[in-house]
Amino acid sequence: MKENLVLVRHGQSLWNLENRFTGWTDVDLTDIGKEEARLAGQQMLAEKFTFDYVFTSVLKRAIRTLWIILDEMDLMWLPVERAWQLNERHYGALQGLNKAETAAKYGNEQVHIWRRSYATPPPALSLDDPRHPRFDPRYAKVDPALLPATESLKMTLERVMPYWNEKIVPRLKAGEKILIVAHGNSLRALVKYLDQISDEDITELNIPTGIPLAYQLDDQLKVVSRRYLADEEAVKAAAEAVARQGLAKKE
Numbered sequence: 662m663k664e665n666l667v668l669v670r671h672g673q674s675l676w677n678l679e680n681r682f683t684g685w686t687d688v689d690l691t692d693i694g695k696e697e698a699r700l701a702g703q704q705m706l707a708e709k710f711t712f713d714y715v716f717t718s719v720l721k722r723a724i725r726t727l728w729i730i731l732d733e734m735d736l737m738w739l740p741v742e743r744a745w746q747l748n749e750r751h752y753g754a755l756q757g758l759n760k761a762e763t764a765a766k767y768g769n770e771q772v773h774i775w776r777r778s779y780a781t782p783p784p785a786l787s788l789d790d791p792r793h794p795r796f797d798p799r800y801a802k803v804d805p806a807l808l809p810a811t812e813s814l815k816m817t818l819e820r821v822m823p824y825w826n827e828k829i830v831p832r833l834k835a836g837e838k839i840l841i842v843a844h845g846n847s848l849r850a851l852v853k854y855l856d857q858i859s860d861e862d863i864t865e866l867n868i869p870t871g872i873p874l875a876y877q878l879d880d881q882l883k884v885v886s887r888r889y890l891a892d893e894e895a896v897k898a899a900a901e902a903v904a905r906q907g908l909a910k911k912e
């Protein structure tokens with residue numbers, strides 16, 4: 662394998678299925694999501710991918726996807742680092758709401774801005790909202806000032822990038838092959854950086870669930886090649902399906 666970095670968005674989650682804004686809500690995979698993870702693992706095995714080190718978030722839809730992939734690849738022994746910095750973008754007060762119903766209420770355009778604009782965050786959770794991450798024991802050791810009540814993609818990128826630079830870059834520079842299993846928007850942040858996508862163009866990028874995206878990076882970590890391990894049509898259809906989730910249902 663010439664690629665040294667593979668990014669995988671977790672398989673379908675319960676709230677993907679119910680079409681709800683998820684963010685930092687810790688929902689599990691559906692059976693389809695587990696199957697997507699199995700296929701991702703089998704695909705990488707078939708193409709003789711292997712890894713030295715693995716990163717994921719602290720949310721179970723990503724962790725379980727990773728477990729299934731490593732199981733399929735017979736790589737369960739690999740070291741894994743879980744980091745809140747790789748979590749999904751925090752969706753603020755939208756978390757739990759149905760995307761199509763929200764679009765019916767506020768308009769497709771407003772929902773597209775909340776979902777895909779670079780710098781506009783959704784409405785924030787109040788500090789005393791029980792869903793605020795400061796009440797969740799998994800973030801007990803994180804500086805409370807860093808815990809978001811909402812995030813734009815820009816804010817997500819601002820917490821993903823320091824982690825990338827500090828924890829992932831040194832391993833890539835040392836020649837390790839890295840797998841990252843994370844989320845639609847934390848991966849959009851990383852892909853924006855790697856592929857140097859502009860603030861405008863990133864609004865049109867949708868990452869499909871469960872399809873490995875493999876990068877070959879050079880010594881300077883510049884992109885030599887990138888490809889999804891699926892045919893182009895399948896990737897396009899899956900990305901368009903993600904984009905459509907934010908549209909109001911036609912009467």
Ligand SMILES: O=C(O)[C@@H](CO)OP(=O)(O)O
Pocket residue numbers: 677681682683684685749750752760776845846903906907
């Ligand atoms: O709800 C979310 O957290 C994300 C990923 O499922 O959704 P979206 O594609 O709308 O950014």
